[in-house]
Amino acid sequence: MALVTGESLKSELEMFDICCQDDSVLDKMVEQCICNRIQADEMVLEWVAYSTTKNGLKLTADTLELFDHEVLNKKSKSKKSFRKEEAHNRTRDILLLQDLLKVEEEEENLLDAYSTPAKGSQKRALTTPEHPQSKRSAALLSSPSLLLSPASFSPSATPSQKYSQRGAKGEVVVSFGVVQGTRWAGRKTQGDGVQLELLEGPEDSLRCSYKYMFQRLRDVRNVLTEKIEELGDGLRSHFNIEEFAPVSLPAQDSITVSGQVCCDSNGKLNAHSVLLEAGPEQGGQQVPVDLSELKEYSLFPGQSLFVKLSTTIQRMSSPLVSLSCTLHTHLSYHAIAEPMNVLVACGPYTPSDSLTFDPLLDLINVIVKDRPDVCLLLGPFVDSKHEQIEKAQVTETFEAIFSRCIESIVDGTKSVGCRLVFVPSQRDIHHHFIYPQPPFTLPNLGKDQAQRVTMVPDPCTLLIDGVTLGLTSTDILFHMGAEEISCTGKTGDGTGSDRFSRILKHMLTQRSYYPLYPPVEEVNMDYEKFQSFGQMPLTPDVLIIPSKLRYFVKDVVGCVCVNPGRLTKGQVGGTYGRLLIQRSAAPEDGRRESPCLAAQVVKI
Numbered sequence: 001m002a003l004v005t006g007e008s009l010k011s012e013l014e015m016f017d018i019c020c021q022d023d024s025v026l027d028k029m030v031e032q033c034i035c036n037r038i039q040a041d042e043m044v045l046e047w048v049a050y051s052t053t054k055n056g057l058k059l060t061a062d063t064l065e066l067f068d069h070e071v072l073n074k075k076s077k078s079k080k081s082f083r084k085e086e087a088h089n090r091t092r093d094i095l096l097l098q099d100l101l102k103v104e105e106e107e108e109n110l111l112d113a114y115s116t117p118a119k120g121s122q123k124r125a126l127t128t129p130e131h132p133q134s135k136r137s138a139a140l141l142s143s144p145s146l147l148l149s150p151a152s153f154s155p156s157a158t159p160s161q162k163y164s165q166r167g168a169k170g171e172v173v174v175s176f177g178v179v180q181g182t183r184w185a186g187r188k189t190q191g192d193g194v195q196l197e198l199l200e201g202p203e204d205s206l207r208c209s210y211k212y213m214f215q216r217l218r219d220v221r222n223v224l225t226e227k228i229e230e231l232g233d234g235l236r237s238h239f240n241i242e243e244f245a246p247v248s249l250p251a252q253d254s255i256t257v258s259g260q261v262c263c264d265s266n267g268k269l270n271a272h273s274v275l276l277e278a279g280p281e282q283g284g285q286q287v288p289v290d291l292s293e294l295k296e297y298s299l300f301p302g303q304s305l306f307v308k309l310s311t312t313i314q315r316m317s318s319p320l321v322s323l324s325c326t327l328h329t330h331l332s333y334h335a336i337a338e339p340m341n342v343l344v345a346c347g348p349y350t351p352s353d354s355l356t357f358d359p360l361l362d363l364i365n366v367i368v369k370d371r372p373d374v375c376l377l378l379g380p381f382v383d384s385k386h387e388q389i390e391k392a393q394v395t396e397t398f399e400a401i402f403s404r405c406i407e408s409i410v411d412g413t414k415s416v417g418c419r420l421v422f423v424p425s426q427r428d429i430h431h432h433f434i435y436p437q438p439p440f441t442l443p444n445l446g447k448d449q450a451q452r453v454t455m456v457p458d459p460c461t462l463l464i465d466g467v468t469l470g471l472t473s474t475d476i477l478f479h480m481g482a483e484e485i486s487c488t489g490k491t492g493d494g495t496g497s498d499r500f501s502r503i504l505k506h507m508l509t510q511r512s513y514y515p516l517y518p519p520v521e522e523v524n525m526d527y528e529k530f531q532s533f534g535q536m537p538l539t540p541d542v543l544i545i546p547s548k549l550r551y552f553v554k555d556v557v558g559c560v561c562v563n564p565g566r567l568t569k570g571q572v573g574g575t576y577g578r579l580l581i582q583r584s585a586a587p588e589d590g591r592r593e594s595p596c597l598a599a600q601v602v603k604i
Helices: 006-014 023-036 040-053 061-112 136-144 219-236 358-370 398-412 478-484 499-510 525-535
Strands: 172-177 195-196 257-263 276-277 286-288 297-299 303-307 340-346 374-378 418-421 453-455 461-464 467-473 485-486 542-544 554-557 559-562 576-582 595-603
Touching: 006 023, 006 040, 006 297, 023 061, 040 061, 136 576, 172 554, 219 257, 219 525, 286 374, 340 358, 358 576, 374 467, 398 418, 398 453, 461 525, 478 499, 499 554, 525 559, 542 576, 559 576, 559 595
Parallel strands: 340 374, 374 418, 418 453, 467 542, 542 559
Antiparallel strands: 172 595, 195 461, 257 276, 257 303, 276 286, 297 485, 340 576, 461 467, 554 559, 576 595
């Protein structure tokens, strides 16, 4: 509940042309708000409705007493009775569950007393005060379905009707590549033979504690400048450019300048507000960019831009040269005889109208059925944007819900033996909402369980059996799609009119998991860590980039980019992705070949 003050009440009253200069009256209203647990706007609305029925009653201390007696007391009593009834229903549901287990246990013991055990069978263990639970009840309580049951999180929770009535379960909505038959099962060796590690070494880790967001504007500027210089060095050597010229000096000959795209105001970028801001070595000034004579372009704030000019720099109307070049680093290739099956899913793992984890249970069943070698599971796991989470309608701590969720996934896939990779999200309410985001910590995870589980930061670059995968749970597609401006033409690679492909190409050529600057308000960027952990050390073979936008699988400049969608979309089921990956031997001509044989997006 937000703090109610006299100033906030006075401001709300002025909206209805009610002038109140008496501090004692405002103090009385503040007291009534606190006692009745209502906000300032609700208080004023109730008073306006009450005074209107009393023929324009004036706001005084005496009239507030009448208002409190006739309106607020009645509303307070109705709220208390509702909360009492809700608490009674929750207690009744818990006792009902316990009674059902107790009755079932007594029936089993009664049957055992009148039956003769078969030869060679083991006798049922007796129920003692030290061991009061039967085997059946213990198995029920330890199963993933009961761990994620509605009563375990909120006794009054009910399953989502729309999710349970969804259609087209298991339907393939996007296909990429060619699948031989129905080959989506994992290897015979399962996850034990998979080599999985972060591309960054153990010394480069976000696990150590640090003071995030403790940064100066000068440090942020230095990080952005170094990014432009790093990309400029690669571009200069690739195109044999001697040096970049200052943007503020006029020139008669053809020159090349570098800088960062920005807007000339605080509004959204458009074709008439584009500025090129140079780095300190090129003068550090901002120059307007004239796009009127360009047949095609695609720009966004924070983009490192390199422009070739053939006239004076007072007006930039010459075409843009290549913005950057992708970084293809060839790792050690080794042939793999059998393809690897990778499953990818992104939260939320509950419908928006219920806190039941039915979609997650369905995903666990898919994992048990398909038996993938690696499962990449991206957050949010405990979604901060869920309505019941926002209203705190849960009976456990958020950390306890998350731990139970992860343990259910680990236990439910134990028979499969697949490797599990967990990626956090800034929407995980129990975790640090900072970008780059440190990995989850699960101190209660057993030793046997920890061997199959890998906790990674957001973003990260994974190396799985020689195949590089870039992962981020932040919706950069949606963020950049809202800021990018473009004039579409037909480019050589066919990505001119495809917005998704343009944005993905920007990410790969800018070598960044989040090239947008300034970031959107919901992304808390720590640029000190972003310089080390937010960049792409190489162009990955596969880029996993989940988004609320429509799912897809695309090949962009040699990288297979996958948006598996989200496991739930509102009250209905969503989608997940699966890939077949096989690293071949190093090609003799040095060409880059994608190890992704096939990919699909499937409805849960």
